[in-house]
Amino acid sequence: MSGTAERMSVSSTSPTVFLQSAKFKMSGVDILSRSNLDVKPKLLCGREKPVYRHAQHTNKAFESLNEMRRMGLLCDVCIVAGKQELHCHKSVLAACSQYFYAMFTNEMSESKMKIITLQEIDPVALSLLIDFVYTSEIHVTEDNVQTLLPAANILQVTEVRDACCDFLQAQLHPSNSLGIRDFADLHACQDLYNYAQTYTEQHFTEVVHYDEFLSMGVEAVCKLISSDRLTVTSEEQVYEAVMSWVNHNLPARQDCIEQLLENVRLPLMNQDYIVQKVEEEPLVKANSRCKDYLIEAMKYHLLKNEQKPLYKTPRTQPRNPIGLPKVLLVIGGQAPKAIRSVECYDFQEERWYQLAEMPSRRCRCGVAVLNGLVYAVGGFNGSLRVRSIDVYDPLKDTWNSCPSMEARRSTLGVAVLNGNIYAVGGFDGAAGLDSAEYFDVRAGMWKSMSNMSTRRSSVGVGVVGGLLYAVGGYDGASRSCLSSVEFYNPVFDTWTLVADMSCRRSGAGVGVVDGLLYAVGGHDGPLVRKSVEAYNPETNTWTAIADMHMSRRNAGNTTVQT
Secondary structure (H helix, E strand, C coil): CCCCCCCCCCCCCCCEEEEEEECCEEEHHHHHHCCCCCCCCCCCCCCCCCCCCCCCCHHHHHHHHHHHHHHHCCCCCCEEEEEEEEEEEEEHHHHCCCCHHHHCCCHHHHHHCCCCCCCCHHHHHHHHHHHHHCCCCCCCCCHHHHHHHHHHHHHHCCHHHHHHHHHHCCCCCCCCHHHHHHHHHHCHHHHHHHHHHHHHCHHHHCCCCCHHHHHHCCCHHHHHHCCCCCCCHHHHHHHHHHHHHHHHHHHHHHHHHHHCCCCCCHCCCCCCCHHHHHHHHHHHHCHHHHHHHHHHHHHHHCCCCCCCCHCCCCCCCCCCCCCCCCCCEECCCCCCCCCCCCCECCCCCCEEEEEECCCCCEECEEEEEEEEEEEECCCCCCCCCCCCCEEEECCCCCEEEEECCCCCCCCCCCCECCCEEEEEECCCCCCCCEEEEECCCCCCEEEEEECCCCEECCCCEEEEEEEEEEEEECCCCCCCCCCCEEECCCCEEEEEECCCCCCEEEEEEEEEEEEEEEECCECCCCCEECCCCEECCCCEEEEEECCCCCCCCCCCCCCCCC
């Protein structure tokens, strides 16, 4: 044979090749003889169509290759794992696996071999992966995922590895999140590891009740409880988890108490809890280093509120839970009567979801977020102004009751300051209120505070520099909207008037950006405003900024960090 490609000639003496069709039957000779006829169709200019593409061509080609594999046709390699022997085509394996591509194209010894043995691959997993290479289909199950993912990782079949990670992610539960996290870490699945770690931090209070947590080593427990992102409503929950872990195997773990308490933020606990629980724990009493942690906590509680931020140790820094994916909650309202409905908008999925309804109807309420929980405060139920508080847990999609306020309040201002929830002013059904109160979350009770200088319903509130500002509102006694502003100092329990706004604003939106307090819109009797102004606490001055395009009152607003 010459170096050039040998031509296949067809003559009258050649074997006849037939093409079968529902419309015709022709021999290869007939087709060739007809193709020599000088028949050329006349084409119209400008009528060319785009490149023809058959949507099913690739699928059909792989179906044929898979059938050839099953029949052992044109296979040029045999992959062996255990007792499993799989005859395949090198080109197909190389096209779908970087592992095989490197093996067959980089002058490795295996590139010349007809039989290749893979020692580290599970035989069943290998068979499933080869099937996937030819069919693009695979069924990931609880029974095969723990062998399939490592095999897909080794062979670099990334689509199957990702499918296994998605499967495990969907299986996450407080009882298995630590195991899935460690499995992901072992096989370098970083996205799954991060997701499982975040899930564990978000569900920490549930995770600690299961065997995976109780079976952890002390170093792993310390690493987990040291995370700033633990979602807990109080540091007491972290301490109780630690003691549960120690008591699970007390003889072997009692000496770990010092190492563990180093990562528990005792200063952030309720003082009574420290004295009654932590200080009385025998393991703590017997350890001198743990006593130092107790002294640190008690010193912290003796400081004034304005001094506490200056006392910085790893145990005095509040945790910053990562929480759930960022969502927007819409709570209650009027449609046209007060409703219980709650919805959330997921910014990643760009869709609305219905959440668990509130236990009671309410509109014109205040809303605050603290320690991962959402508080719906006061409001109007369609008949009465209410004192009740409903608390939403986004991790469980459940609402629970909370101690009621002293006063009935709707159109009130609500804010969070120093770990407490403040309810300011409002309307009780008969008159506007000059009173305010705050909810001590650790004590679980509402506490009184000094009154404002005037009644303020439809008041806006904001926190700047550790001070709570009450902005404008409506004074029911004089039946006038207000331009006055005052701030509350929690250290001295006093309200202090500051510079008035440029105009009266009731129902203004209030927000804080870069240390400035913004008053947005609002109304002065019949006039609804589109103007906006900003207050600088350092200069005690208000400055007008650009007007909005539309007039607004009772508008909601928030600050977005970009």
